[in-house]
Amino acid sequence: MSKETANETTLTPAMRQYRAAKDAHPDALVFFRMGDFYELFYEDAVLASKELQLALTARDKAKSVPMCGVPYHAAETYLQRLLRKGYRVAICEQMEDPKLAKTLVHRGVTRVLTPGTALDPSLSAEQSNYLASICVTGSATHQHCGLALLDLSTGEFRATEFSGEHAWTMLLDEIGRVRPVELLYGKGLLGGVDLVGEESDESTMLNSIRTKTSVDEWVFTTNYAVPLVQHHFRVHSLDGMGLGGHELAATAAGALLHYMRETKQGGLEHVDGLRFYERSSCLELDAVSVRNLELVEPLFSGESVQTTLFYTLDACSTPMGKRLLRASLLRPASELAEIEARLEAVAEAATNLRHREELRRAMDGILDMERLLSRVALDSAGPREVMALAGTLKCLPDLAQATKQLQVTRWRDLAASLDPLQDIHEMIVGAIAEEPPASLSDGGAIRPGVDAELDELRELSRSGRQALAAIEERERQRTGITSLKVRFNNVFGYYIEVTKSNAKAVPADYERKQTLVNAERFTTPELKEYETKILTAQERSGEIERRIFAELRRQLLASAARVRETARRVAEIDLLSCFAHLAALRGWTRPAVEVSGVLEFVNARHPVVERRMEESGSGRFIPNSVHLDADSGPSVLLITGPNMGGKSTYLRQTALLVIMAQMGCFVPAEQMRLGLVDRIYTRIGASDNVARGRSTFMVEMTETAAILNTATARSLVLLDEMGRGTATYDGLSLAWATVEYLHNHVGARTLFATHYHELTLLSEKLDHLKNLRVTVKETAGGIVFLHTVESGPASKSYGIEVARLAGLPSGVISRAREVLKLHERAESQQVREAASAPQLQMTMFTPLSQTIVDRLSELDVDGLTPRDALNLLADLQKEIKGA
């Protein structure tokens, strides 16, 4: 609000009220209720008129107060549009009936809606809507970070903690994976980390979150925040929630509850538990891998979701199952017992068509129990939603019965713990009418027989309306006006309407109420009497319906924990039967999972590419095998071959199958043996940051550094075309050193796809490195991609052939062939020399200066840290460039 316009003395009383609301919520758009409209003023009006395409008017004659508005009954759509764009909105309501207000009607902010706190009805079933809260303490080298996540639409509330040197990076990774819609943090809490700046890695990650909300730092203090959590869950200690000793996680959770209170989010009854979770209790996937592997979203926004693993695996019947599938993709299991229990359950259901069908049939009628319950808790559920919940509960006994048919432990546990909630079902159908109106205020939501007074009042208004119909008929005959009508509106109540032309025939006992252009409206003492009777009866029955509905709501919320627990069981049953369905339908097999360094597939297929090829009829996917063993080798597979040969597909397929197996899903392979993987690292293709203007090479090196610094012998590392983003020799040297480091120091199972043929020589030096190649057939008409992977290095790269297929002019192609021949001749000479002097491998790349050669030959490569290696390379490069 600008200074002149906000001048106290020039403001009307209503605008003074507005100003108070805006001052209290400066970062929100204030929707100010005036009669049947929500009005916006000043900058808010200018902004909203643009974002919502509303006409911008002015409140005053001098046009100094820009204004726009939306009708209150249509406000919901406008609000959702603003929230989806990341805005927050404060709703300033009329707090008393304007008709009863003697002077200025009292107004106040009743709720602040933000992307993380408002329920978006258009939210898709499988998506979660997380509000995240973070806090950080400690020194730069040893940080502690707390993270809490709340999805108000389902009531899911969980928290975790990270400690140590990489705590902040791990926190960012987790945020990148969860992708909250809103982030809450303490002002200045992160000292030095610029949350909204453009430059740092942190800000790049955090900038992708639409709404960031800072609150006063004291909100994030343990002394203040932890008691809020205890109070909300009515517990004396946090130990029972697994939060004992995790003060930072609890603090982040408490700050989040504070925010809910500040933004006046009532009805948090469905948020009935807070769970501590450990990231290490799952197969860890960083945000880059989640994105690169297209687990839940396509790589580039706007692309079809059909490229995602989620889409390929989603045969779930219920929204809860879909959300669990999504969550499991982001956090596959890492414990053998858990994975085995799931695989065993999938195996049983996969081989038993009848039981599988029964399960799926029982789930057909199950709606989104969690979201329906949330709507009840937030008091936004009408009678129809409550009835929909009952419809869902009705399916539970059949589901329990179908689950009981299956024998293995996981199914038995699920059957035993599935509460069919029939008491709640009866409670709802016992109170709500069979076909209730959408809104409680429409009347008729409560079933007849529930309340004797209500039944009586309904009878009264029914007979009253019948009497009115009789009056209409009688008056038509008495006056001879056949078009005479008895009507009702909210302002005048019941009245008799006759057209202007018949006005003369109106009897003397009619009392004129209103004159319209074409009609006259009258009342009579008799009409007034019925009106009072009917309206009083309606008003009173409205009150009774509201009371009964509120009581039902209270009882439902008292059972919220049971409903949510059942929703979790339904989700698990759904997910396992989805996996069983896919296994049977697509002929997938059960992976043998063990604790070892093995990773072995026989004739495996990429689930997403295979399905897309089937759907588009574009040929058959060629299966391929993998054999890796971190303990006795080979631990590094170096894959060479032409562009378009299928290298990336082979890499991605390996990662996807590991993820699927650890989720408890069968896999598209004839056989699979998997030693548990603790973490998957990928360096594939371009990433987000490139689009944000960071250099491809810088991004690549940052990601590679993270891999080399944190991968373990139990990890799976996928590197695709590393080093291609810089000068050939720099790239080759870095790729060379990286492979050596992974092989000698990390020992992780590694797939390394490259166009640097020189790297294939490493197999002579590194025992656990094996060369693989994707094959092509040379025909008279050009090359044909066979997409099979076999042992050995590729003989040539076929880059020029692929370019020809892409349609490069023939002149360019033949000139490229000539240039290639010259290079190959020169290089083969160097390679021969290099092969005879393995300790000086690097000399084959370029005639290096003697000092560089000396420095390299004296180097203890095995003792180098990645950072030293990078520094050394930078030095050498400087020397070469300077030379």
Ligand SMILES: Nc1ncnc2c1ncn2[C@@H]1O[C@H](COP(=O)(O)OP(=O)(O)OP(=O)(O)O)[C@@H](O)[C@H]1O
């Ligand atoms: N096993 C396979 N069976 C059938 N088609 C395949 C197979 N593997 C890959 N393809 C198809 O071949 C094309 C190229 O695959 P991919 O991108 O994996 O090649 P690439 O070797 O990584 O290429 P580049 O080196 O140019 O990145 C894709 O369209 C893919 O669908």
